[in-house]
Amino acid sequence: MWSSQSEHHTRLRRRALTSPAAVAACSIAGFVLSSCVSGPLRTFRTGVEHSDSGGSRVTNQNTLVELGVQERIGSDVEYRLNDTYAQSTQWFGGTAGDTRDETTLHRPTLDVELESGPLTWTQTYRMQEDRSLIDSGADNRLLRKDVLQKVDWLPDELPQVTAWLAYRTVEDRYSVEQTRLESQLQVSQTIEPYSYEFGARDEITDDLGTDVESTRTERRARGTYDERHFDDRLSTTLSVFVTERETLLDVPAGSSPSVQVTPVQGFSDVDLTPQISNLTANPALIDFNTAAPSGVDIGGFATGGQLFWNMAVELPPGGAVDFVQLKTAAPVPANFVNQFSFSVWSSTDNTFWTPVQNSAAFVYDTVNQHFRLTIPRVTARYLKIVNTASPAAAPSVLVTELEILRAAGSGSSTRSRSEEQLQSGTATLSWRVSDTLSVGYDLLAQSADADSDGTTTRDETRLDNGVWGAWTPRREFSANLRAAVQRVEDDILNDEQLVNLIGVLTYRPLETLDIDLSYNDTSRSVDGDDDVQTHVAQILTTAQLLPTLRGELVFERNQLEDFTNSRDISRWISSAALVAELTRQVEWTLRARNDDAEVTGLGAAGIPDPSEERYESTLLYRPTEQFIAEYELEWIDGSAGDGLDQRLRLDWIPFADGAIDLQLDFDRTRTESFSDTQVDRYRGRARYSLDSHTYLEFQYAQEQPDTGPSTELMLLSFHFNA
Secondary structure (H helix, E strand, C coil): CCCCCCHHHHHHHHHCCCCHHHHHHHHHCCCCCCCCCCCCEEEEEEEEEEEEECCEEEEEEEEEEEEEEEEEECCCEEEEEEEEEEEEEEEEEECCEEEEEEEEEEEEEEEEEEEECCEEEEEEEEEEEEEEECCCCCEEEEEEEEEEEEEEECCCCCCEEEEEEEEEEEECCCCCEEEEEEEEEEEEEEECCEEEEEEEEEEEEEECCCCEEEEEEEEEEEEEEEEEECCCCEEEEEEEEEEEEEEEEECCCCCCCEEEECCCEEEEEECCCCCECCCEECHHHHCCCCCCCCCEECCCHHHCCCCCEEEEEECCCCCCEEEEEEEECCCCCHHHHCCCEEEEEEECCCCEEEEEECCCEEEEECCCCEEEEEEEEECCCEEEEEEEECCCCCCCCEEEEEEEEEECCCCCCCEEEEEEEEEEEEEEEEEECCCCEEEEEEEEEEEEEEEECCEEEEEEEEEEEEEEEEEEEECCEEEEEEEEEEEEEECCCCCEEEEEEEEEEEEEEECCEEEEEEEEEEEEEECCEEEEEEEEEEEEEEEEEECCEEEEEEEEEEEEEECCCCEEEEEEEEEEEEEEECCCCEEEEEEEEEEEEEEECHHHCCCCCCCEEEEEEEEEEEEECCEEEEEEEEEEEECCEEEEEEEEEEEECCCCCCCEEEEEEEEEEEEECCCEEEEEEEEEEEEEECCCCEEEEEEEEEEEECCCCCEEEEEEEEEEEC
């Protein structure tokens, strides 16, 4: 909900560690767990949260306790014992009556580690027991057990070996009964200038409830040669990669489980015009790591969530999609689930998008922690999901993974097999001709094959290569140029060729003036016919006009020609900014941006005008290191509507020791479109730190639209972390 603090606030908090007030608080607050407490207690946190939205009232009481003991027995044996207990109770009141739900989680773990020279053996046991008491439903108990055996052999100047075997069981009282056995082996070694790595992974999952068994195997190998020659003037790197994957499903007659499709890449961006948008790459959405702390927050406004997250994937050739799953970092409370909504879009170029479903049907799986969307079958190159609604009072809902699935086949099938092979090689060569000139060449050659039940779904050969040069004749001048060609041949889908030219010139005639000129030309052809061409030219100038005044000026010409869909976009973009230090305490920033665009051609129907005007003013007032006030105004005029956004933020540490920290936020968003709307949001936080480990916090948030119910949230919490 809150952005990170400035460095001077961090320093002030550190002073609180040794302040007399903190020492006194630690000694007199006997009822509070703080750093005065010794022993196995690692974390204690408890809080009460109340939200009121229209006629609905929700009160949450949460408690978390973490215990931990770590001890080395002798010089070779160490054990770590940890236990986490979390309890959550939710009272929900509305027109349909009052309900009370309760959830408890118990997660003990034990790790024993034995070291003997380069050999380390680790034995891990984990248990997860979740119990849900639903007011209007059944009492359910989910039990998961994990046993892990791991061996690391890391000798000097010899192969490094890591191997582990993991066994998991999951069951509840009603519908879940699964077992999983996973084994992995990894061997690596570096003998300069050579290095290699080999990995093997096998996983067997048996769903006893549905009698479905899944077997997955993966083999990967890498070899690299990296050498420097002629006094490091010549650098050469060669690498070879091989990956093989196989998935086998054994299912009873009448069942049709889904098969996961591996995306080529992932994207995400907040975009209010999903019909036309270029999304930014986000590899974390498809890295198969559902526990990653970073992700996309689609939760309520009070926890920093945002609407209109565009979460997308590029599909492999022939990759049909029937289901999409949004994995969440934590379970979504049941009373909030049905208040979310999602739209689904497809595209051939990550620019123009066609709606697949404006409101996709979904269910939320609490056990596996994912939204599962059922959609009409999609075979387009790109697919994205947009969160179009979420309850304002919802907690943080962090999407950590975007999973794409297709139906495995007809109900009469009893066995389904999919295989994928990927072989690739890379080469880079760079030559420092002189102190002012360097040139280079890079190459990627790749072959990818995949089939499902004997039917080839991918037969791709890819060749990417490019040359580049960097020239710096004088300190004031530098030039960079790169030309690249990408050729993809696929007997199943189509052949593609991508040609790209990038040039950048930088000129710095004065210490206070920078001028950058850049040009980017990209053209793509499919099966020998022109598909899309993009031309972008930009001039960027930054200058220190006065000791207290900085300026920036940007001009850009952007053209996109879509031959396949008979439509073009032409843009003239200009922007300017001034940052003025009016006094030592006051800084004022002005920004203006004009995007004058035109969409033409037979295929332009239904594409919104991307033209936009944007004006921003930010006033920053910092009279002391303990107080910051920031006021922002932003006027937007675009196809999504016109409106003025306002934001006021106060950040105040009343005392020099940093024991008390106050934050106040206000922002107003006004949109003038088919109907005028205005939303006011208020946020406040007060934190009292007893010492570096312990604090008491109160939060308040309110969202007040001019139409519809307002939402009010209050949270009181206590936190201790050793």
